[in-house]
Every structure is written in structure tokens, then in C-alpha cells.
Amino acid sequence: MFTNFVLFTLLALPPTTTIPLTPPQNTSGISGKWTLLHDNLGISPMHMQLLHNDKIVMFDRTDFGPSNITLPFNRCRYDPFDPMLQKDCTAHSILYDIQTNTFRPLSIQTDTWCSSGAVLADGTLVQTGGYNDGDHTVRTMVPCDDEACDWVEYHGYLTERRWYSTDQILPDGRVIIIGGRQQNNYEFYPSTLPDYFIPPLNVSSFWLDFFKTDEVISENNLYPFVHLLPDGNLFIFANIRSVVFDYNQNRVVKHLPPIPGDDPRNYPSSGSSILLPLDENTQIEPEVMVCGGAPRDAFLNIKRAREFIRAVPTCGRIKVTNENPAWEIETMPIARTMGDMVILPNGEVIIINGAGSGTAGWGNARDPVTRPVIYHPNGPPNRRFSVMQSASRPRLYNSVAILVTDGRVLVAGSNPNPFYNFTNVEFPSELSLEAFLPPYLAKEYDPLRPEIVSIDVEVMEYRKPLILMFTVLKFLKLSRVTVRIIAPSFTTHSLGMNQRMVVLKEDKNVSMVGESFMKTYSIGVFGPSTAEIAPPGYYLLYLVHAGIPSLGVWVKVQ
Numbered sequence: 015m016f017t018n019f020v021l022f023t024l025l026a027l028p029p030t031t032t033i034p035l036t037p038p039q040n041t042s043g044i045s046g047k048w049t050l051l052h053d054n055l056g057i058s059p060m061h062m063q064l065l066h067n068d069k070i071v072m073f074d075r076t077d078f079g080p081s082n083i084t085l086p087f088n089r090c091r092y093d094p095f096d097p098m099l100q101k102d103c104t105a106h107s108i109l110y111d112i113q114t115n116t117f118r119p120l121s122i123q124t125d126t127w128c129s130s131g132a133v134l135a136d137g138t139l140v141q142t143g144g145y146n147d148g149d150h151t152v153r154t155m156v157p158c159d160d161e162a163c164d165w166v167e168y169h170g171y172l173t174e175r176r177w178y179s180t181d182q183i184l185p186d187g188r189v190i191i192i193g194g195r196q197q198n199n200y201e202f203y204p205s206t207l208p209d210y211f212i213p214p215l216n217v218s219s220f221w222l223d224f225f226k227t228d229e230v231i232s233e234n235n236l237y238p239f240v241h242l243l244p245d246g247n248l249f250i251f252a253n254i255r256s257v258v259f260d261y262n263q264n265r266v267v268k269h270l271p272p273i274p275g276d277d278p279r280n281y282p283s284s285g286s287s288i289l290l291p292l293d294e295n296t297q298i299e300p301e302v303m304v305c306g307g308a309p310r311d312a313f314l315n316i317k318r319a320r321e322f323i324r325a326v327p328t329c330g331r332i333k334v335t336n337e338n339p340a341w342e343i344e345t346m347p348i349a350r351t352m353g354d355m356v357i358l359p360n361g362e363v364i365i366i367n368g369a370g371s372g373t374a375g376w377g378n379a380r381d382p383v384t385r386p387v388i389y390h391p392n393g394p395p396n397r398r399f400s401v402m403q404s405a406s407r408p409r410l411y412n413s414v415a416i417l418v419t420d421g422r423v424l425v426a427g428s429n430p431n432p433f434y435n436f437t438n439v440e441f442p443s444e445l446s447l448e449a450f451l452p453p454y455l456a457k458e459y460d461p462l463r464p465e466i467v468s469i470d471v472e473v474m475e476y477r478k479p480l481i482l483m484f485t486v487l488k489f490l491k492l493s494r495v496t497v498r499i500i501a502p503s504f505t506t507h508s509l510g511m512n513q514r515m516v517v518l519k520e521d522k523n524v525s526m527v528g529e530s531f532m533k534t535y536s537i538g539v540f541g542p543s544t545a546e547i548a549p550p551g552y553y554l555l556y557l558v559h560a561g562i563p564s565l566g567v568w569v570k571v572q
């Protein structure tokens with residue numbers, strides 16, 4: 015079988031990061047490690063997206079004064095309606111290079127405050143909406159390896175104002191843009207409709223019912239949690255309720271039970287949500303997890319009485335396609351609002367950043383939660399959370415966290431106060447970039463750490479077999495090797511849009527992980543079954559041995 019394949023040797027991979035000892039599967043007492051990458055990025059990133067060339071697009075907003083980095087080519091932006099600064103010659107977006115730990119300014123010209131985004135199948139970042147002069151704008155960023163690429167803005171592209179909406183990449187390669195402030199509707203990028211789409215675009219009472227709440231100020235339906243399900247429908251969660259939605263027919267397929275406890279989970283309560291890893295080796299049963307948030311009165315109590323109510327300590331898990339779906343509730347070791355949930359290469363979930371009381375919004379939070387927790391989805395009940403080492407900096411409103419290629423979690427932003435206020439405020443604007451190194455990056459695990467030597471295809475095609483060659487110093491056993499792909503998220507406001515992991519189906523007929531030739535092993539897997547399970551595009555591929563992931567390798571799924 016092997017002889018028919020040409021093996022493409024992978025390009026140089028980034029060096030392994032080193033951190034102190036933490037035991038492998040038994041997580042008691044382990045804590046990971048924090049490192050500071052930059053003290054001053056010039057901006058306070060509230061939106062981040064990793065691109066397939068290992069560069070990260072970061073941006074904040076244009077309407078709260080000058081940042082600490084100037085626009086390239088002596089550019090300035092002029093906006094007579096900007097409340098802070100009508101002429102601003104500073105940048106509000108940067109492109110960060112992971113390999114070199116350097117960054118350069120990018121030229122965003124209209125306001126991106128509380129916007130959304132997704133990466134197209136060709137690797138282009140599409141960012142949608144914002145505020146003021148940017149609320150109908152679509153912006154694209156095509157990755158490049160030189161200094162040439164920058165934002166391209168399409169003003170007035172969107173039909174509706176999109177402020178606090180959620181984007182999801184679809185199996186056919188389009189992006190659906192859902193909701194936003196006072197928007198009980200959705201639209202698409204590109205906006206041209208495929209033949210099979212059944213109008214009307216202007217959606218029905220479903221949206222009004224579903225997104226409506228009695229709270230006037232605190233809507234709790236902004237940045238709805240959206241996950242693409244393996245059957246092609248969307249899971250949509252707002253406030254305490256969720257549905258399975260068929261966007262092609264503008265039809266609710268199923269109403270799921272409300273999450274117990276009556277605590278709203280969306281902005282400004284700002285819990286977080288993920289689709290748990292989909293495993294193609296078992297019957298796929300999509301399961302959504304929602305963690306943290308703030309009680310119903312939290313936002314109004316701050317406005318009325320400067321009272322900071324304790325955040326919600328619970329997580330709920332629901333098997334969406336189950337005949338009688340029910341929420342399974344678990345309690346986190348630390349109550350948290352504005353946490354980010356990030357899927358790690360080994361299938362665990364880190365919950366990082368946020369506050370122990372209050373809600374989203376300026377000055378609305380207290381008790382920074384500086385300790386991340388790691389959740390083990392398949393661990394024994396009541397023993398699924400491990401508390402990690404504390405960060406030194408609070409990361410409250412508008413902080414972000416994303417996974418990067420080598421398995422670190424990068425964390426940035428917090429409290430972009432008016433005029434980037436660093437003084438006389440309880441929580442100053444945060445311009446730094448930090449990395450959290452989860453326990454699996456400990457140097458002591460290096461003997462167990464697999465290294466991918468080659469992949470026999472350049473493109474991962476749906477259902478087609480591929481073979482990975484890898485080395486590992488201390489090989490444990492066959493059943494503990496898996497190959498997974500992760501779609502990097504567009505992260506903002508505690509929500510990792512488009513984040514998903516698929517564990518690829520193993521081809522046992524070609525796997526030779528039990529035998530060793532010069533300590534090189536092979537594993538055969540199949541590309542994802544469908545575009546509903548993994549929409550086309552660039553993914554980070556990880557080979558995981560005994561719970562320890564390799565460095566990530568970019569693959570294009572098509």
C-alpha cells in the first residue's frame with residue numbers, strides 16, 4: 015500500500031516549547047505555565063483570528079481614541095461622527111507573526127466594535143459589521159507571507175446593521191451572519207443566493223419570539239451561540255433557550271429545553287459555548303457545552319446599584335440530536351463570566367479569562383478570574399475540571415483567547431477604556447499578549463510527544479484515505495494514537511465562532527503504530543465524512559499520543 019504514495023516531507027516546524035513537569039493523564043496538582051510575549055501590542059485586541067500561515071489578525075475598535083501604534087504609510091482615518099476622535103492616525107488592527115513574535119499595523123478604516131468573522135475555504139478572513147460607520151461593512155483579509163496584505167473594506171455590503179452578530183461558515187462555503195443588536199434575522203456572505211435557497215431572507219416571527227426578552231437594557235441575546243451540526247442544521251442558543259434551525263428553509267426543526275437555572279448565558283451575561291469534539295470513530299452524537307455567565311439581574315443591578323452579583327458557576331452539556339435531549343449540569347471549580355472556551359489539541363477544553371462577578375460592559379466586572387480551568391469531557395463525572403496556574407494580569411471585558419499551532423493558548427486584551435485609560439481606573443486597558451502553556455507542553459512529556467514526519471497528501475479530501483508517518487521516543491500503545499483536526503476560531507466576547515474539532519476515522523488496515531522501524535510509525539486515517547462535519551477550509555491537524563499532541567500541521571480540507 016505504501017509504495018503507491020509519494021511522501022511529502024513537511025516544512026520546518028516551530029520548535030517545541032518547554033515548560034515544567036506536569037503528570038500526563040492524572041491532572042491533580044498540575045498547573046501549566048504563563049509567559050509574556052509582548053507588553054505592548056499598541057492595541058487592546060478584542061477580536062482575534064489565526065490564519066493558515068501562522069499569522070494572527072487582531073483588532074479592537076476605532077471609536078475610543080488613539081491607540082499606541084500608528085497606521086502604516088502615514089494614513090489617517092476621518093470620521094466626523096466618531097465620538098472620541100474625528101481624525102485618527104493610529105492603527106486599530108495588527109498582524110502578529112507567531113514564528114518571529116513580531117507584529118505590524120494594519121489599516122482598518124471603519125469601526126469594528128463588537129463585530130464578527132469567519133475564514134473562507136480559501137483561507138481569506140471575512141469580517142462582518144461593527145458600529146457606526148462600520149455597521150454595514152464587510153472586510154476581507156487575504157493571508158500573505160510578505161508585508162503586502164491588508165484589510166479591504168466593502169462599505170454598505172450588509173443588508174442590516176450587524177453589531178454583536180455571530181458568523182458561522184457553512185458546508186457550501188458561505189458564511190451565515192446571524193442576529194446582532196435589534197436584528198431578529200440573518201443574512202449571508204457572499205450575498206448572492208444559491209439556487210436551492212428558499213426565500214424569504216427576511217425572517218419570520220421565529221426570530222422575534224426566540225431573540226425577544228423582557229429585559230430592555232440587558233438583552234442577553236447578543237452574540238448568539240451558533241454551532242454547525244453534522245446534519246447540516248444550526249444549533250442556536252440565546253439567553254437560556256436554544257433551537258435546532260434549518261437555515262435553508264428558515265424553519266425551527268426542534269426546540270431544546272431551556273438550560274436549567276434561568277441564568278442567561280449570552281452577552282452581556284457572557285458565558286461561552288463550544289461544540290464538543292466530533293469523533294468519526296464512533297457514532298457521531300453532537301454535544302454542545304455552555305459554561306458560565308451571569309444571573310438575570312446582574313447587568314441591571316450594576317446600572318442601578320453598582321452591585322456586582324456573583325457569576326454563574328455551572329456548565330451545561332446537551333446531546334442535541336438525542337430523541338429527548340436534556341441538559342447535564344456540572345459545577346465549575348470557579349464561577350465565571352466572560353470566560354473563553356478553547357478546544358485543546360488533545361480534546362480537552364480550557365476555560366480562560368473573565369471575572370467572578372458582574373457582567374460584560376465597561377467597569378461592569380469585579381474579581382478577575384486569573385486561573386484557567388481545563389475540562390476533561392470524557393473524565394469521570396465530578397472529576398472533570400483541573401484548576402491551572404494563575405495569570406498575573408486580569409483579563410476582563412473584551413479579552414480574548416485562541417489556540418495556536420504549537421498548542422499554546424494566546425491571551426490578549428481587556429478593558430479597552432475610552433482613550434485607552436491606564437490610570438485612575440480600577441482595570442486599565444491591557445495592551446499585552448501572553449501565552450498559556452497547557453500541561454501537555456511540559457518538557458517532561460517530550461518522550462511521549464509524537465512528531466509528524468510526513469503526510470502523504472497535500473490536500474485532505476472528504477472520505478479519502480491518507481497516511482501519516484510519525485516518530486515518538488517512547489511509544490505506548492496503539493489505542494492511544496488519534497489524529498484530529500481543529501478549525502481555528504474567530505474569537506471575540508467569549509465566543510469562538512467556527513471553532514470545531516473532528517477526530518478523524520482511523521484506517522486500521524494501514525495503521526502500523528504497533529511496529530517500529532527506526533522508531534517511525536504510521537497511522538492511516540480518512541478525511542472527514544462530510545462538509546457538514548467539517549466545512550471546507552484550513553484546519554490544524556494534530557496527532558495525539560497518550561494525551562500528548564504533536565505540533566499542529568496545517569491541512570486543507572476539500
Ligand SMILES: *[C@@H]1O[C@H](CO)[C@@H](O)[C@H](O)[C@H]1NC(C)=O
Nearest residue numbers: 037039040041042043394397
Ligand atoms: C492523581 O494522583 C494523585 C497522587 O498520585 C492521587 O492522589 C489522585 O487520586 C490521582 N487523581 C486522579 C484523577 O487519578
Ligand SMILES: *[C@@H]1O[C@H](CO)[C@@H](O)[C@H](O)[C@H]1NC(C)=O
Nearest residue numbers: 054056080081082083084104
Ligand atoms: C506609545 O507609548 C509610548 C510609551 O508611552 C510612547 O512613547 C509612544 O509615543 C506611543 N506611540 C504611539 C504611536 O502612540
Ligand SMILES: *[C@@H]1O[C@H](CO)[C@@H](O)[C@H](O)[C@H]1NC(C)=O
Nearest residue numbers: 173174199200201215216217
Ligand atoms: C424585514 O422586514 C421588516 C419589516 O417588514 C423591514 O423593516 C426590514 O428592513 C426587513 N429586513 C430585511 C433583511 O429584509
Ligand SMILES: *[C@@H]1O[C@H](CO)[C@@H](O)[C@H](O)[C@H]1NC(C)=O
Nearest residue numbers: 432433434435436437438439
Ligand atoms: C481615566 O479615567 C479616570 C476615571 O474616570 C479619569 O479621571 C481620567 O481622566 C481618565 N483618563 C483619560 C486619559 O481619559
Ligand SMILES: *[C@@H]1O[C@H](CO)[C@@H](O)[C@H](O)[C@H]1NC(C)=O
Nearest residue numbers: 479519520521522523524540
Ligand atoms: C480492511 O480490510 C478488510 C479485509 O480486507 C476489509 O473487509 C475492510 O473493509 C477494510 N477496512 C477499511 C476501513 O478499509
